[in-house]
Amino acid sequence: MVIATAPVRQALHQARRTFPGEALTTVALARTWVESTLRTWDIAVPDMLPLVTSELVTNALTHTRSGLPGENVTLRLYAHEDRIRVAVKDAGPKPGRAPRLRPRNASSTHGRGLLLVEALCLEWGALTVGTGVYAELAR
Structure with missing residues (x-):
């Protein structure tokens, strides 16, 4: 994982949208909005x-x-000359829980999402302000 240490580069375009925390609809809505x-x-x-x-x-x-x-959950989308950045800001840890990465296990049926993100992206990491993550893909 690469943690962002520099501010987000100046984007050619940027947009922001907040979605309700409803798993059954929000994932598809967020994906459609980005596209x-x-x-x-x-x-x-x-x-x-x-x-x-x-x-x-x-x-x-x-x-x-x-x-x-x-x-x-709030998404921010940035278009740069060479890459696209999607940032997902969440509402913070659930009560009594602290954010943590789980041990990686490629054969598990759950918990492989960040393995996929790491394999597919140029860079990803934790947001430097608030809680959440970002990922960058080549254009």
Whole structure:
């Protein structure tokens, strides 16, 4: 994992949208929003961006307060000359829990989302402000 230490580079385009913390609908809505926003900007959607978006949003809804009733998750999308960045800001840890990476196990049926993100992205890591993660893919 690469942790961002520098501010986000100046983007050609950027957008932000907040979604309700409802796992059954939010993951698909977030994925569709990312794709349609890039198309509005006349930018091709990187092949793996929908999958990466799904994994990051699913993690936020599963492992943070964002998945609790009345909470939400916020996505930010940045288009740069050479890459696309999606950032998912969550509502913080669930009561009594602290954020942590679980041991990696590629043969497990659950818990492989961040393994996929790491394999598919140029860079990913924790947000430097608030709680959440970002991932960057080549354009």
